[in-house]
Amino acid sequence: MYCFRKVTADLYWVGGSDRRLERFENMFPVPKGIAYNSYLLLDEKTVLFDTVDNAIGRQFLENVEGVLSGRVLDYLIINHMEPDHCSLIADLLLRYPDMQIIGNAKTFPMIDQFYGMDIEGKKNIIKEGDTFSCGKHTLHFIMAPMVHWPEVMMTYDETDKVLFSADAFGTFGALGGNIFNDEIDFDRDWLDESRRYYTNIVGKYGVQVQNVLKKICPLKIHYICSLHGPIWRNNLEYILDKYNLWSRYEPEVKGVMIAYASMYGNTENAADVLAVRLACAGVKNIAVHDISGTHVSELISDSFKYSHLVLASPTYNAGIYPVMANYLDDMKALNIQNRTVAVLGNGTWAPMSAKLIEAKISEMKNMTLLTENFAIKSALKETQLGALDELVGKLAGEIVGEA
Numbered sequence: 001m002y003c004f005r006k007v008t009a010d011l012y013w014v015g016g017s018d019r020r021l022e023r024f025e026n027m028f029p030v031p032k033g034i035a036y037n038s039y040l041l042l043d044e045k046t047v048l049f050d051t052v053d054n055a056i057g058r059q060f061l062e063n064v065e066g067v068l069s070g071r072v073l074d075y076l077i078i079n080h081m082e083p084d085h086c087s088l089i090a091d092l093l094l095r096y097p098d099m100q101i102i103g104n105a106k107t108f109p110m111i112d113q114f115y116g117m118d119i120e121g122k123k124n125i126i127k128e129g130d131t132f133s134c135g136k137h138t139l140h141f142i143m144a145p146m147v148h149w150p151e152v153m154m155t156y157d158e159t160d161k162v163l164f165s166a167d168a169f170g171t172f173g174a175l176g177g178n179i180f181n182d183e184i185d186f187d188r189d190w191l192d193e194s195r196r197y198y199t200n201i202v203g204k205y206g207v208q209v210q211n212v213l214k215k216i217c218p219l220k221i222h223y224i225c226s227l228h229g230p231i232w233r234n235n236l237e238y239i240l241d242k243y244n245l246w247s248r249y250e251p252e253v254k255g256v257m258i259a260y261a262s263m264y265g266n267t268e269n270a271a272d273v274l275a276v277r278l279a280c281a282g283v284k285n286i287a288v289h290d291i292s293g294t295h296v297s298e299l300i301s302d303s304f305k306y307s308h309l310v311l312a313s314p315t316y317n318a319g320i321y322p323v324m325a326n327y328l329d330d331m332k333a334l335n336i337q338n339r340t341v342a343v344l345g346n347g348t349w350a351p352m353s354a355k356l357i358e359a360k361i362s363e364m365k366n367m368t369l370l371t372e373n374f375a376i377k378s379a380l381k382e383t384q385l386g387a388l389d390e391l392v393g394k395l396a397g398e399i400v401g402e403a
């Protein structure tokens with residue numbers, strides 16, 4: 001049975017949700033599922049904006065057929081060629097053989113690469129600023145390269161002021177009937193997953209996100225229709241502001257994220273002692289993660305969220321504890337910058353981890369280090385509390401203004 005919703009007088013949401021998927025991109029856990037959005041415009045021409053993942057293919061095809069209610073599909077616009085949005089192109093062509101495809105110069109080679117299908121005579125190649133009239137609605141196209149693939153573009157419906165934003169402004173999480181941001185509590189229930197999605201999937205490309213924000217901000221936008229998660233139809237500044245912060249690598253929260261690794265509990269103890277002392281010094285926003293039990297995508301998300309990071313790790317075979325090393329590599333790959341960082345190392349015979357972590361942090365852009373080789377020998381001792389309190393003083397001084 002079809003399962004769609006009206007977005008505007010002429011536009012329908014024809015997507016669906018996958019609540020069985022364990023890991024998005026076979027990497028990121030999605031305990032709340034994932035939505036794949038697709039939109040269908042009924043005008044003199046019928047126009048579909050992107051397709052969906054195979055996982056919800058049957059539902060999607062029923063939705064399209066249900067909305068078309070006897071009409072044929074004239075156009076498919078491909079804003080993003082990633083397979084979770086393109087798996088149904090061949091099925092659509094079987095059902096609607098006269099369907100034309102609109103994309104940019106980088107879209108069509110990818111169709112060939114992934115699917116090798118014969119679409120000669122169906123290609124309509126558009127470029128930045130081109131317009132397309134479907135009847136009452138005029139669409140124009142905005143290139144958004146590397147947000148987050150090179151062929152990504154956005155489509156703007158000038159008539160109803162709808163921005164089809166591809167993956168931008170998307171989030172992990174399945175939709176459950178309430179597909180609009182004003183029907184859910186985004187800040188309470190979705191923001192963390194939205195940040196985790198952005199920072200891990202697009203986080204590296206802050207410059208490119210800034211470029212596209214500059215292009216879309218002058219537009220009058222009433223709806224943002226992303227390919228994942230809720231549709232924005234009020235308070236658009238909220239999500240635009242978040243994207244502006246994240247893509248400039250500016251923290252959202254003045255506070256501390258303590259990420260520790262620990263085998264026998266001693267580095268963990270040092271992290272807890274630090275957290276308690278920070279709280280006593282008035283720091284309110286403190287997040288403590290045992291990184292062995294926290295997916296690295298959560299750590300990346302909180303690294304974007306918090307202004308100050310504390311990384312604590314044992315030495316392991318004269319190197320950094322592997323889970324911490326992996327997190328540091330991800331931080332660098334995702335371009336994390338502009339943070340103040342303190343490092344606590346640990347080791348029983350030759351503690352190296354503090355020095356090695358600090359060296360990795362120094363390779364990242366605009367990182368300020370508050371410590372220099374702060375090493376614990378096996379377990380934190382009374383004699384080191386003075387040095388720890390000095391660090392607490394520096395952190396609290398920056399976060400709450402006084403030690």
Ligand SMILES: Cc1cc2nc3c(=O)[nH]c(=O)nc-3n(C[C@H](O)[C@H](O)[C@H](O)COP(=O)(O)O)c2cc1C
Pocket residue numbers: 261262263264265266267268314315316317318319346347348349350351352377378379
């Ligand atoms: C496989 C392995 C390799 C280690 N390599 C080193 C090392 O190279 N240098 C060192 O000082 N300690 C080394 N250690 C010891 C731990 O770093 C040390 O005991 C630390 O205090 C453990 O902290 P934790 O209680 O938080 O797990 C190693 C431990 C293990 C299990």
